[in-house]
Amino acid sequence: MSTNENDPFSILKDGDRGFERLTTQEEGDETEEVEETIEFELNGEDVTFDGDPEKPLLYVLRNDAELNGPKFGCGLAQCGSCDVIVDGETAISCVVTVDDVEGSEVTTTRGLGTRDDPHPVQEAFIDTQAAQCGYCIHGMVMEAVVLLEDNPDPSDDEIRDALADNLCRCGTHPEIMAAVRQAAEEMN
Amino acid sequence: MSDETRMSRRRFVQSSALAVAFSLGTSAKTTVATTQEELPGSLEDNPELDSWIVIRDERVTVYTGKVELGQGIKTSLVQISADELDVDVDRIDLITAETERTPDEGYTAGSQSMEDSGTAITYAAAEVRQILLEAAADELDAEADQLSVDDGTVTDGNGNETTYWEIATEEALAGEASADVEPKPADEKEIVGEAMSRIDVPGKVLGEPSYVQDLRDTADVRGGVTIRDLPEEEIDARDEHEAQELLHGRVVRPSGYEAELESVDDEAVLEMEGVREVVRDGNFLGVVAETEWQAIQAREELVDAAEWSVEETLPGRENLWEHLREDEVDETIAEDEGNAEDALEDAAETLEAEYRRPYQMHASIGPSCAVAEIVADDQERELNVWTHSQGVYPLREALIELFEDEQMDDVRCTHLEGSGCYGHNGADDVAGDAALLSDAVDGQPVRVQWMREDEHRWEPYGSAMIMEVQGGLDDDGTIVGWDYDVWSYPHSTRPPGQPLLGGRQRENGIELRENDPIPLPTGGGTRNSIPLYEFENTRVTHHFLPEPDVRVSALRALGGYANVFALESFVDELAAAADADPVEFRLDHLEDERGREVIETAADAADWGDRELDDDQGMGIGFAQYKNLSAYCAVVAEVTVDDDSGEVTVDRAVAADDSGEIVNPDGVRQQIWGGIIQSASWTLYEDVDFDEEGPLDDDWSDYPIMTFPDVPEVEVELVDRPGEPYLGTGETSQGPTAAAIANAVSDAVDARVRQLPITAERVEDAME
Numbered sequence: 023m024s025t026n027e028n029d030p031f032s033i034l035k036d037g038d039r040g041f042e043r044l045t046t047q048e049e050g051d052e053t054e055e056v057e058e059t060i061e062f063e064l065n066g067e068d069v070t071f072d073g074d075p076e077k078p079l080l081y082v083l084r085n086d087a088e089l090n091g092p093k094f095g096c097g098l099a100q101c102g103s104c105d106v107i108v109d110g111e112t113a114i115s116c117v118v119t120v121d122d123v124e125g126s127e128v129t130t131t132r133g134l135g136t137r138d139d140p141h142p143v144q145e146a147f148i149d150t151q152a153a154q155c156g157y158c159i160h161g162m163v164m165e166a167v168v169l170l171e172d173n174p175d176p177s178d179d180e181i182r183d184a185l186a187d188n189l190c191r192c193g194t195h196p197e198i199m200a201a202v203r204q205a206a207e208e209m210n
Numbered sequence: 211m212s213d214e215t216r217m218s219r220r221r222f223v224q225s226s227a228l229a230v231a232f233s234l235g236t237s238a239k240t241t242v243a244t245t246q247e248e249l250p251g252s253l254e255d256n257p258e259l260d261s262w263i264v265i266r267d268e269r270v271t272v273y274t275g276k277v278e279l280g281q282g283i284k285t286s287l288v289q290i291s292a293d294e295l296d297v298d299v300d301r302i303d304l305i306t307a308e309t310e311r312t313p314d315e316g317y318t319a320g321s322q323s324m325e326d327s328g329t330a331i332t333y334a335a336a337e338v339r340q341i342l343l344e345a346a347a348d349e350l351d352a353e354a355d356q357l358s359v360d361d362g363t364v365t366d367g368n369g370n371e372t373t374y375w376e377i378a379t380e381e382a383l384a385g386e387a388s389a390d391v392e393p394k395p396a397d398e399k400e401i402v403g404e405a406m407s408r409i410d411v412p413g414k415v416l417g418e419p420s421y422v423q424d425l426r427d428t429a430d431v432r433g434g435v436t437i438r439d440l441p442e443e444e445i446d447a448r449d450e451h452e453a454q455e456l457l458h459g460r461v462v463r464p465s466g467y468e469a470e471l472e473s474v475d476d477e478a479v480l481e482m483e484g485v486r487e488v489v490r491d492g493n494f495l496g497v498v499a500e501t502e503w504q505a506i507q508a509r510e511e512l513v514d515a516a517e518w519s520v521e522e523t524l525p526g527r528e529n530l531w532e533h534l535r536e537d538e539v540d541e542t543i544a545e546d547e548g549n550a551e552d553a554l555e556d557a558a559e560t561l562e563a564e565y566r567r568p569y570q571m572h573a574s575i576g577p578s579c580a581v582a583e584i585v586a587d588d589q590e591r592e593l594n595v596w597t598h599s600q601g602v603y604p605l606r607e608a609l610i611e612l613f614e615d616e617q618m619d620d621v622r623c624t625h626l627e628g629s630g631c632y633g634h635n636g637a638d639d640v641a642g643d644a645a646l647l648s649d650a651v652d653g654q655p656v657r658v659q660w661m662r663e664d665e666h667r668w669e670p671y672g673s674a675m676i677m678e679v680q681g682g683l684d685d686d687g688t689i690v691g692w693d694y695d696v697w698s699y700p701h702s703t704r705p706p707g708q709p710l711l712g713g714r715q716r717e718n719g720i721e722l723r724e725n726d727p728i729p730l731p732t733g734g735g736t737r738n739s740i741p742l743y744e745f746e747n748t749r750v751t752h753h754f755l756p757e758p759d760v761r762v763s764a765l766r767a768l769g770g771y772a773n774v775f776a777l778e779s780f781v782d783e784l785a786a787a788a789d790a791d792p793v794e795f796r797l798d799h800l801e802d803e804r805g806r807e808v809i810e811t812a813a814d815a816a817d818w819g820d821r822e823l824d825d826d827q828g829m830g831i832g833f834a835q836y837k838n839l840s841a842y843c844a845v846v847a848e849v850t851v852d853d854d855s856g857e858v859t860v861d862r863a864v865a866a867d868d869s870g871e872i873v874n875p876d877g878v879r880q881q882i883w884g885g886i887i888q889s890a891s892w893t894l895y896e897d898v899d900f901d902e903e904g905p906l907d908d909d910w911s912d913y914p915i916m917t918f919p920d921v922p923e924v925e926v927e928l929v930d931r932p933g934e935p936y937l938g939t940g941e942t943s944q945g946p947t948a949a950a951i952a953n954a955v956s957d958a959v960d961a962r963v964r965q966l967p968i969t970a971e972r973v974e975d976a977m978e
């Protein structure tokens with residue numbers, strides 16, 4: 023996807039050339055670091071990663087694949103801002119290694135939908151304005167998608183439970199709850 | 211915009227930046243009662259119309275010196291400009307704070323953005339519209355007041371028309387604002403006052419690049435301009451300084467505030483894959499590597515390789531409260547009405563209490579981040595910084611100071627969004643870190659993001675505070691005397707008032723400067739310390755502690771959070787002594803009509819007095835007018851207190867808010883909800899732990915915040931005041947929420963907790 027023409031406010035450039043990068047060798051490999059070739063599916067495309075198999079998935083997604091969705095929040099599996107979906111379950115990408123996803127299907131928001139064709143959960147988040155700073159939102163969307171796959175009609179308590187490990191400091195919780203409820207309705 | 215006009219704006223903003231250099235020791239701009247000659251809002255300091263609005267190529271570019279912090283300011287400013295100019299919202303391109311292009315509006319803080327920038331843009335747009343209408347009248351041979359405008363097309367009603375784009379000339383719009391053109395009356399506004407979707411939300415939800423964290427190629431955004439905005443020649447010229455690969459940096463900081471770096475055995479680190487440089491400059495230590503993961507791994511090694519000697523300079527949390535009362539103090543009387551001392555002596559009944567607020571964190575979800583590069587040729591060195599700082603101009607001054615001893619011909623700061631900051635967090639310091647690390651690799655662009663523990667330990671916290679209050683009632687249960695003392699460290703140590711962390715830590719580091727209190731009427735430690743109620747005899751004493759030992763600065767609502775907690779808790783204590791209903795009691799002491807209205811509205815909406823509550827539940831109210839001159843807010847909280855553990859859950863919070871004329875009701879609602887939830891978290895859980903050397907909380911397990919299962923149901927009633935000045939909303943609800951929770955706990959278990967946070971243990975103790 024190119025820069026979004028409709029949004030004159032974004033001065034950042036989108037970075038999808040990352041898939042090419044994923045397949046290139048990481049530089050400076052004269053050390054005895056173990057290098058491996060790891061194949062997995064990322065947002066519907068087959069990709070190959072050559073490099074340190076212990077590298078957390080988060081940095082592979084953000085820096086090699088140049089995806090912006092998953093965020094670094096703590097690196098300690100405490101906040102959920104790096105959440106992604108691996109084979110239908112949410113995974114904490116700051117502690118999951120790239121080796122762990124060999125052969126798996128990895129999904130970030132970018133794989134869910136686009137501006138022209140958003141996923142119903144994304145649409146509901148936009149519709150209910152479920153973001154202040156928005157830094158936590160990628161993780162919230164990931165959790166919501168997985169929750170609704172398992173439980174198409176969750177109660178408020180079930181939504182709260184599903185999102186219990188995802189921190190939001192702005193206090194956007196009410197809008198996020200509303201977004202999940204609305205998405206559930208849309209998807210049913 | 212021609213190069214000429216661009217130059218004139220640049221000259222203009224730069225000279226005004228020089229004028230404010232180092233005068234920003236305390237929180238920047240405040241709205242004080244305006245005198246006749248002053249222009250409205252930020253027009254006063256930036257009167258050129260074209261520093262706010264430029265019309266070109268059938269588009270309207272609006273410049274603001276304020277930044278998006280997740281509060282929706284971009285959207286509100288687009289609404290205001292479109293409405294006042296009569297153009298569609300899609301025609302507006304909004305440029306937020308950049309030292310190259312936008313007016314200098316100091317910090318985006320204190321809920322002042324609508325008052326400063328919103329007001330300036332409203333008046334500038336009204337004037338631009340008038341200038342264009344007059345030009346159109348000439349062209350169409352009509353009277354200006356007979357014309358109407360629809361999305362920039364001007365018609366005379368007889369089939370003759372022209373457009374803004376045909377008649378707008380640079381000269382016509384280059385003058386200074388007079389503010390003589392009155393903005394539209396409220397009933398003619400069509401966009402202001404209506405909910406509008408936030409323009410930044412879709413990108414954030416879809417995972418498009420939205421944050422400084424997502425910046426990967428500095429050549430794309432140098433000078434704040436996207437490639438597609440540039441004419442072809444410039445794109446070619448740009449190729450000459452081809453984009454350099456973005457490197458990644460991390461910093462290593464000691465375990466305590468005052469530390470000497472004794473030695474670093476960096477050999478192993480330098481051998482690590484991808485490591486470009488280990489940077490040591492006095493006590494500043496960092497590493498630059500090719501990839502982010504390499505930088506993180508190298509940092510971990512470097513942490514082990516560094517030997518520090520750390521001084522014991524803090525009291526430790528156990529001794530905090532005695533320490534606050536014993537520390538060096540500068541005492542002033544903030545308010546002295548009537549004679550509080552005599553009144554208390556003569557009162558039928560007197561009460562006294564002490565309230566406490568510990569150090570609390572901003573605790574942003576995303577650690578602070580910045581990208582810096584130094585572009586140099588034979589003659590010049592220019593530092594470019596992309597930052598989520600709340601003030602690009604003040605940061606620029608701090609960066610100039612950071613490089614005082616090296617040649618740096620220009621410093622440009624461009625704002626890009628970061629994770630919500632809620633005040634002065636690590637944003638500015640990390641920009642200094644990135645600049646120092648870039649300098650160490652010949653100016654190649656370096657992106658630095660703090661690790662979680664950097665943010666938790668090194669961000670400047672909201673100051674600990676003690677509030678001591680004495681109140682007296684007469685025989686009728688009316689408050690006749692009020693004597694209030696507040697102890698507090700500074701509530702702003704923002705740059706350039708104080709140096710950046712990296713600047714302090716470098717060899718021959720920049721010394722800390724003296725801190726001054728933020729003067730009333732807005733105040734820092736004194737913010738909201740003066741009751742809005744009509745007590746005949748009131749004294750308020752500020753014990754300002756100028757030399758903080760724990761790192762402190764502006765946290766959302768500053769001293770207003772703790773002062774309203776104390777003041778409104780104590781009003782409830784007096785109400786109980788007078789055997790009065792807390793809502794009635796407040797109304798009996800309050801004349802301010804807008805204040806009364808939010809109290810009544812919140813009480814009604816919450817079903818005050820009629821609601822069925824269980825035995826372990828309670829209801830309480832808190833109220834304030836933020837800074838005693840901004841938005842009004844009352845909050846009613848409903849809590850459950852667990853019989854066995856004493857644990858408090860906030861079940862529901864119902865607020866009423868009056869923020870003057872509402873531009874975007876969705877935005878106001880979101881700010882109030884968010885403020886209530888954040889305040890509930892501070893109020894129930896948050897308390898920074900520290901020992902004699904430094905803070906001890908490294909992460910979210912040490913410093914928990916409120917999570918989904920504990921978040922209350924929130925509701926807000928908005929009181930709209932069309933035609934009244936905009937009043938910021940971001941900080942109005944925190945103080946009232948804290949008091950409402952404390953009062954509800956007291957209502958539930960008949961025990962008063964006066965120390966924040968209101969933990970299960972403290973509730974148990976109070977019940978005994």
Ligand code: FES
Pocket residue numbers: 093094095096097098099100101102103104105114115116117
């Ligand atoms: S960044 Fe992975 S859980 Fe916080």
Ligand code: FES
Pocket residue numbers: 153154155156157158159189190191192193194280575629630
């Ligand atoms: S929206 Fe800012 S952290 Fe959730």
